[in-house]
Amino acid sequence: SLDESDRYVLTYQVDGPNVVFLGEADLHDPQYDDLVVSEVFVDLHIDQLLLSEETCVPVVNVHVYPSASLEDSFQTDKDIIYTATLIVIFGFTCLVFVLYDYSVGRRQRTVMDRVVNQDRIVSDVFPTAIRDRLYENQAKNAMNGNHIAGDDGPLDLDDTFYGRSNATGSAPLADLFPSVTVVFADLVGFTAWSSAREPHHVFILLETIYGAFDKLAYRHGVFKVETVGDCYVAAAGLPDPADDHAVVACRFARDCLKKMKDATLKLEISLGPDTSDLDLRTGIHSGQVTAGVLRGQRSRFQLFGDTVNTAARMESGGEPSRIQISQVTADLLEEAGLSSWMIPRNTKVFVKGKGEMQTYWVRRSKRLINPKEANQKAGMGTLDEEAETEGSSERSEDDNNEIEGMNKTERLVEYNVEVLASLLEQIVDSRGGVVNQIQILSNAEKKIGMGGRTVLEEFTPVIPLRRFDAEELERRQRATTVSIGEEAKYQLRNFIFTISGMYPENAFHNFEHASHVTAS
Numbered sequence: 001s002l003d004e005s006d007r008y009v010l011t012y013q014v015d016g017p018n019v020v021f022l023g024e025a026d027l028h029d030p031q032y033d034d035l036v037v038s039e040v041f042v043d044l045h046i047d048q049l050l051l052s053e054e055t056c057v058p059v060v061n062v063h064v065y066p067s068a069s070l071e072d073s074f075q076t077d078k079d080i081i082y083t084a085t086l087i088v089i090f091g092f093t094c095l096v097f098v099l100y101d102y103s104v105g106r107r108q109r110t111v112m113d114r115v116v117n118q119d120r121i122v123s124d125v126f127p128t129a130i131r132d133r134l135y136e137n138q139a140k141n142a143m144n145g146n147h148i149a150g151d152d153g154p155l156d157l158d159d160t161f162y163g164r165s166n167a168t169g170s171a172p173l174a175d176l177f178p179s180v181t182v183v184f185a186d187l188v189g190f191t192a193w194s195s196a197r198e199p200h201h202v203f204i205l206l207e208t209i210y211g212a213f214d215k216l217a218y219r220h221g222v223f224k225v226e227t228v229g230d231c232y233v234a235a236a237g238l239p240d241p242a243d244d245h246a247v248v249a250c251r252f253a254r255d256c257l258k259k260m261k262d263a264t265l266k267l268e269i270s271l272g273p274d275t276s277d278l279d280l281r282t283g284i285h286s287g288q289v290t291a292g293v294l295r296g297q298r299s300r301f302q303l304f305g306d307t308v309n310t311a312a313r314m315e316s317g318g319e320p321s322r323i324q325i326s327q328v329t330a331d332l333l334e335e336a337g338l339s340s341w342m343i344p345r346n347t348k349v350f351v352k353g354k355g356e357m358q359t360y361w362v363r364r365s366k367r368l369i370n371p372k373e374a375n376q377k378a379g380m381g382t383l384d385e386e387a388e389t390e391g392s393s394e395r396s397e398d399d400n401n402e403i404e405g406m407n408k409t410e411r412l413v414e415y416n417v418e419v420l421a422s423l424l425e426q427i428v429d430s431r432g433g434v435v436n437q438i439q440i441l442s443n444a445e446k447k448i449g450m451g452g453r454t455v456l457e458e459f460t461p462v463i464p465l466r467r468f469d470a471e472e473l474e475r476r477q478r479a480t481t482v483s484i485g486e487e488a489k490y491q492l493r494n495f496i497f498t499i500s501g502m503y504p505e506n507a508f509h510n511f512e513h514a515s516h517v518t519a520s
Contacts, residue, residue, distance in 0.1 A: 013067065028065040037064045133173055174292025180237035181249035181286040181329060182307055183222070184315035185213070185256055187230040188279040201271050205278075206230075208267060212259045220252040225303055231315070232256075235303060238291055246286050246332035250341060250362050253282045253323045257364065261321075269414045273515040276408065283314025284362075285326040313351045314359065323362035324349075330360045409500055412515045416496045421489055429482040 011027040013020040039062050187209070194202045206227075213232055217224050221242070225233040236252065237245030260280040268275040287307035294302050310326060318324035325333075330342055342360040351357050503511040 014064075015069075028063075029068060032065045032067070035066050038062070039064075172292060172295065174290060175239075176288065176290055177238045177241070178288045179241070179245065179286065180235050180289055180307070181245045181284060181332075182225075182289065182303065182311035183232075183234045183236070183249050183253055183282065183284050184311050185232040185234075185253065185280055185282045186315050187260075188281050188320045189274075189277060190230040193274055193278060197271065205264075205267060205271060205275070208263050209260060212263055213256050216252055216255050216259060220248050220255070222248060222252045226300060233303075235289070235291075238289070244336065246284075246329050247336055247338060249284055249286075249329075250323070250325070250333065253284060254362060254364065256280065257282065257321065257323065265411070268408075268411045270418065272415055273412055273512050276411070279320035281315055281318045281320050282323040283311050283316070283318050283325075284323065284329050285311035285314050286329040286332055310351065310354070313349075313354075317349045317351070317359075321364070323364070325360050325362060327358050327360075409511065412512060413493060413497050413500055416515060417489060417493050420492060420496070421484055424484050424488070424492075425482045428484060 008024075009026050010024055011022040013022055040059065194205075197205075210227060210232060213234075214224060216222075217234055220236075221240075222234045222236045223238060225235055227233065234249075234252065236242065236249040242248065257280050260278075261276075264276045264278050285307055287305070287310070289303045289305040289307045291301065291303045293299055314324045314326055324345070325342065333339065333341055340363075342362055345359045345361060348356040349359050500511040503509070503514065
């Protein structure tokens with residue numbers, strides 16, 4: 001057909017190789033006009049001026065429009081699906097990296113904590129120089145391919161410390177120290193005391209005393225070797241040599257003796273009677289020792305030699321609350337100008353393998369005075385008039401029994417108050433399920449003392465007893481929130497103090513003996 005421009009228009013639908021004639025008109029969808037693609041299909045290129053007016057020169061133009069069906073074929077949700085899939089994959093990858101980073105960081109922190117803990121343990125067991133040598137040996141074995149696989153970690157301490165490094169041919173870690181001072185300090189009376197105490201009480205005592213000794217050792221530069229039972233072993237002059245090792249050891253021993261007395265007096269309130277009766281017997285000897293790491297199970301830094309044995313004999317042959325030193329140590333003190341620190345023992349001591357030896361006591365004055373202070377007080381090498389002698393070296397009984405204004409009887413009273421208050425708190429807790437307890441007691445008190453009754457008739461059961469429940473008992477033992485109050489403790493303290501004054505001064509029947517019965 002002819003359109004408005006005298007053009008003959010035909011409309012076809014092209015679908016791949018298939019062509020469908022739609023009609024003689026422009027039937028395309030107008031909404032796609034902006035997407036038209038036009039091309040001249042046939043053009044003879046003849047000048048119209050050369051032809052007559054009646055002659056027609058044909059020109060065929062092709063206009064291509066998209067259709068709705070074409071658009072539908074290209075519109076799909078796959079791009080959204082692909083995008084969502086990529087986002088999910090990206091998010092999952094990020095999550096994996098975050099989790100991996102967290103797990104790696106956590107593992108690294110765990111490894112570092114383990115390294116720090118191992119280093120702390122090794123530092124507590126071995127001197128710093130020995131510890132560094134242990135690490136060096138471990139590194140050398142690893143570089144030489146002699147490292148034996150052990151537990152997963154940054155450093156297999158078992159390989160180095162527990163003897164398996166012997167397979168690598170490494171030499172033992174041992175040194176000769178020509179001049180050191182060894183200190184043995186034994187708890188006197190501990191065996192009998194611990195046999196009447198609960199295990200956790202025993203360890204409370206040992207941790208308190210040995211912990212105080214450890215702090216003193218660190219302060220004085222003394223190396224703690226080990227604790228053998230109730231004996232504390234330390235050494236001055238190793239692993240770092242020191243010229244004044246004998247002086248340092250004596251100062252350390254004297255401070256340990258004072259700390260021991262203070263600690264036992266304070267612990268008597270919580271650990272019961274006889275705790276303050278525990279004492280410290282100390283022996284000191286100087287000489288050469290062989291020290292090193294004895295590899296095998298439970299490896300430790302240990303000392304060997306005659307000096308160690310003699311120091312042990314100085315301790316075993318000593319007396320409670322006294323510090324006994326050998327002639328060698330005394331000579332070192334005298335060379336340091338500190339002869340005023342010691343007094344010779346009246347009798348010689350028989351030492352196994354050595355025979356009789358002259359030993360000395362270290363004075364237990366309020367503080368050991370160095371030569372400059374001695375010069376200012378009483379001339380060269382002497383202590384002031386307050387320095388004790390062998391006959392007057394023991395403290396008075398009142399001084400031994402008092403600490404912070406509390407004597408022995410008062411400490412025993414406090415101990416009994418703590419024990420009985422704990423039992424009363426358990427009783428109060430066990431009555432938690434009984435209702436109207438105050439009213440029951442009030443009604444019962446009104447009936448007591450009525451005339452016409454005997455004394456036995458006045459006793460009336462007024463406290464209801466509950467059935468035994470093991471689970472409830474365990475719960476109450478774990479509970480720590482129940483308290484009888486300070487007023488009740490004040491009344492209980494006065495009551496016990498009054499009873500303590502009623503006991504006679506009898507060696508076999510006194511308030512201290514009664515406190516022993518309470519402790520048992």
